[in-house]
Amino acid sequence: MQLDQTDPVVQQVKKNLSEIFGDRFDQQHFVVAVSGGGDSMAMLYAVAALVPMGWLQVVSVNHHFRAEAADELALVERACQGLGVAWQAGHWEWDGKGNLQAAAREGRWAILKAIAQANRSSAVLIGHTEDDQIENFFLRLARGSGVDGLAGIQLSSHRDGIQIVRPLLSIGRQELRAWLTRNGIEWADDPTNEDSAYGRIRARQMMAQLKDLGLTRKRVLQTVEHMRSASEALDTATRQFVHDRCRTECGDVIIGLSEEDFDNREIFLRAATKAIQWVGGQVYKPRYESLVSAIDLVLNGKRNTLSGCVLSRENNRLRVGRELSAVENTLKCTGDGPFIWDDRWIVETSKPIDHGEIRALGEDGLAHCLNWRQIGAPRHTLLTTPSVWANDTLIAAPIAGYENGWTAQIAADFADWLVTH
Numbered sequence: 001m002q003l004d005q006t007d008p009v010v011q012q013v014k015k016n017l018s019e020i021f022g023d024r025f026d027q028q029h030f031v032v033a034v035s036g037g038g039d040s041m042a043m044l045y046a047v048a049a050l051v052p053m054g055w056l057q058v059v060s061v062n063h064h065f066r067a068e069a070a071d072e073l074a075l076v077e078r079a080c081q082g083l084g085v086a087w088q089a090g091h092w093e094w095d096g097k098g099n100l101q102a103a104a105r106e107g108r109w110a111i112l113k114a115i116a117q118a119n120r121s122s123a124v125l126i127g128h129t130e131d132d133q134i135e136n137f138f139l140r141l142a143r144g145s146g147v148d149g150l151a152g153i154q155l156s157s158h159r160d161g162i163q164i165v166r167p168l169l170s171i172g173r174q175e176l177r178a179w180l181t182r183n184g185i186e187w188a189d190d191p192t193n194e195d196s197a198y199g200r201i202r203a204r205q206m207m208a209q210l211k212d213l214g215l216t217r218k219r220v221l222q223t224v225e226h227m228r229s230a231s232e233a234l235d236t237a238t239r240q241f242v243h244d245r246c247r248t249e250c251g252d253v254i255i256g257l258s259e260e261d262f263d264n265r266e267i268f269l270r271a272a273t274k275a276i277q278w279v280g281g282q283v284y285k286p287r288y289e290s291l292v293s294a295i296d297l298v299l300n301g302k303r304n305t306l307s308g309c310v311l312s313r314e315n316n317r318l319r320v321g322r323e324l325s326a327v328e329n330t331l332k333c334t335g336d337g338p339f340i341w342d343d344r345w346i347v348e349t350s351k352p353i354d355h356g357e358i359r360a361l362g363e364d365g366l367a368h369c370l371n372w373r374q375i376g377a378p379r380h381t382l383l384t385t386p387s388v389w390a391n392d393t394l395i396a397a398p399i400a401g402y403e404n405g406w407t408a409q410i411a412a413d414f415a416d417w418l419v420t421h
């Protein structure tokens with residue numbers, strides 16, 4: 001079944017996609033994440049009405065913890081066959097570690113990301129709706145979130161260098177359900193959606209009661225909008241702060257301290273958070289309380305660690321460096337590169353290597369770098385920089401002064417990275 005472009009839901013989706021991609025929204029390759037639930041099925045049909053089928057790759061992930069999942073995937077596959085759109089299943093299985101829901105979300109993202117990268121897609125489309133926005137607001141409020149958290153879900157965001165777009169974000173779930181029914185589109189109801197053990201569902205139920213206070217959907221969405229605008233203003237100020245006061249050195253961020261940072265901490269803390277995320281390769285921010293206590297300690301001269309980073313004070317500078325025990329990556333390398341190591345270094349050579357290994361320099365490596373003191377960076381920083389090994393012999397440690405035909409440079413400049421994070 002194909003839908004008419006004048007259909008109101010299709011029109012909304014068109015408006016949202018055009019806002020992000022301009023007039024050429026129908027000439028982008030999209031990965032469309034479809035679970036078989038009402039929201040993502042609505043997204044599938046609306047997007048298929050707008051974007052020629054050759055530009056779409058639908059992906060459904062089976063998390064293998066609900067018996068119904070296979071039927072849901074089959075439902076999506078049938079729908080895609082009917083629409084003439086490419087469909088692919090992804091499989092994920094829980095290793096029993098951590099929280100199941102969170103692990104499933106991460107596993108799903110890893111699959112979507114890999115497919116988007118393989119297809120060189122412009123974006124991954126996700127079926128979040130206005131209801132998700134509202135539920136998310138209450139969940140964040142309950143967690144004591146600040147301006148950024150309450151600024152809500154964005155129409156477009158980035159993760160791991162991939163754009164995520166939510167074309168249904170301005171449409172309510174009820175409207176979508178009615179639309180699906182009107183158009184005879186089948187969807188699968190996820191039984192866990194009714195299970196009040198999940199915070200999101202509890203937030204949904206609570207909304208009904210808050211109406212009595214005059215706290216309507218519209219009011220919540222207004223607050224989200226205000227928070228977004230405040231958050232954007234703070235981001236701009238943070239970028240300016242980073243431009244004026246931060247620089248990078250051997251993969252660390254150095255923040256120049258000034259007296260006013262002790263009084264007016266908001267922008268300073270935001271810049272420190274971004275530095276920690278950039279150095280530590282963290283998608284999520286450290287918890288606010290952990291950040292404040294770590295910063296207090298370091299400003300008082302006590303070196304400490306947070307989110308894969310070492311925070312240390314050097315007179316009027318705060319250094320955010322990588323924590324050695326958090327660097328797990330050992331990368332096999334053959335040829336001349338470029339090799340991406342620790343998700344942030346580009347390592348290359350003019351002398352191709354056979355079956356080498358790139359890993360953090362560490363104590364044993366640094367012992368071979370006789371000139372490291374001349375670099376001017378602290379020992380704990382150099383220990384975390386890339387080094388190249390062959391059969392346990394150190395071949396190069398370019399940042400620690402032992403180049404031997406190798407170079408290493410940071411892949412994404414901190415200030416550039418800030419623009420999309």
Ligand SMILES: Nc1ncnc2c1ncn2[C@@H]1O[C@H](COP(=O)(O)OP(=O)(O)OP(=O)(O)O)[C@@H](O)[C@H]1O
Nearest residue numbers: 033034035037038039040041059060061126127128
């Ligand atoms: N198993 C899955 N396979 C592919 N995409 C998924 C899967 N589960 C969720 N998604 C994507 O993530 C979005 C958000 O999922 P979530 O479970 O938070 O919401 P939902 O309201 O249950 O959505 P839906 O009704 O579409 O399942 C979905 O709309 C869909 O785009």
